[in-house]
Amino acid sequence: MGYALPAVSNAAKPQTAITPTRADNYQDWYQEVIKAADLAENSDVRGCMVIKPWGYALWENVQRVLDGMFKATGHVNAYFPLFIPVSYLEKEAAHVEGFAKECAVVTHHRLEARDGKLVPVGELEEPLVVRPTSETIIGASFAKWVQSYRDLPLLINQWANVVRWEMRTRLFLRTAEFLWQEGHTAHATSEEAVEETMKMLGVYAEFAEKWMAMPVIQGEKTAGERFPGAVTTYCIEAMMQDRKALQAGTSHFLGQNFAKASDIKFQSDKGQVEHAWTTSWGVSTRLIGGMIMTHADDDGMVCPPRLAPEQVVIIPVVQKPEDRDRVMAYCKALEAELEAQTFAGTPVRVHVDGRDMRGGDKAWQWIKKGAPIRLEIGPRDLEKDAAFMGRRDKGPKEKAGIGRAELVSTIATILQDIQDALYNRALAYRTQFTRTIDTKEEFYAFFADPPKKKESDPTPIHAGFVLAHFNGDPALEAKIKDDLKVTVRCIPIDKAIGGEPGTCPFTGQPSKQRVVWAKSY
């Protein structure tokens, strides 16, 4: 990796592994972190990304932990088709409206060579849509599976890829194809379905905070932001380092809308035939984008220890060839000792980087990849039975010696300490840029962008979150979106955030509680 300085260099500025920095150009910084950390790259297919091993390993850890949480709450996995008959999608009016514009459609089933080119032939009688989400195709199965109240609740999850033909894409945050999980459940009563919706929202919030070290606000979406076809949509919202909000997960109470569309009916214990009540909920590879924008810094990625593909990287420092074998042997032995330790329910993930390269280069590669702990071990450490440790939550030069015995016995504590430090830093950041505002003037002033000199200048860092009262009028929300590109991210569930009833600063009308306003991804 090169460290060529930009054309306009600033001598006072410390050298960083990533250029531009977050402050210089946030969007470019984001792309550069992904590249420098080897997380993903753009593919030749427009809008689609290649997730590289380091990025995919993060996703695998997300999957493993979430899957465990889903199982623990009584869900089971299944798999449904990638292709959805167009007629299925047509069944729910709002759903059609929401997704029709971004569907990839399969119309043919064969290719023929003509003039050296392959052309599609064999037109399908009914076109198939590549799933943008699976409510309708899963609903068709549910309709067959459910006859009696004894068949309920039905608690299903699937891990899958989906396609949404987006106009504009960004690695991890919005790609034409992405990986996700979608939970789909059916219940006998509205209450039970609502309870499920909230339970899974809670699972997402817990995962985000405990595992990703990403503080989130749980809340309900306004009508304008609701999932197409849902009765209510709940979400977790996180603040990124450009202070924009990222919707990191959603949980929908679908009422009987999809049950009616897909004919999911059951006979109740009183002998009545009723439509079931359904929910759906999902998180996607967007979470990786959230992790990057929450924790990464001007030296690259910072992986939260609990999800890091490698939690400890051991870098043997060998100056003389004759030292090589014993240093490597020591590193291997330490690796085995550390791997015998447990952190967050799994053996500590340790990697010995024995590549024949300069130690400094190796160290910087792992800094850019965001490995939580680096251990640099040379002949002198062997004599002291110790290692030189660098923590990714601290500066690259802040390294300190630590005895082997202490290191091994406290490794889990250290990893958790880094995990906590990342969470606390992110929470402090969110707190610092969250304001409670009670007048329209202050609200508009807060969100006003400084003027750009040129069209091509980078977008300035945004203002942050505002907690303000709101009368709930969709037209008012639309007006504010128009004026400032600011929307209601959610109506927070937590009373400590939502506060007491008050007055809407835009209309003077009564407001039940404060809502979270921000610019968003």
Place this chain on the structure above:
RNA sequence: CGGGGCGUAGCGCAGUCUGGUAGCGCACUUGGUUCGGGACCAAGGAGUCGCAGGUUCAAAUCCUGUCGCCCCGACCA
């Protein structure tokens, strides 16, 4: 799809206005010197200048078209 920016060696870029036959930094290879660490010296390999046409004795450079990427907007997990 509209506005702006940009495609030149693996990466980052200069050269384009004012056509003259391609360069810099990092990375890579080799040799040497260093050695608790994003080293130094020397030599070297690597580019049909996004693609396709056109103008010209001559095109990275001018003209036309086209593809792709990034930013801003509309739309969205």
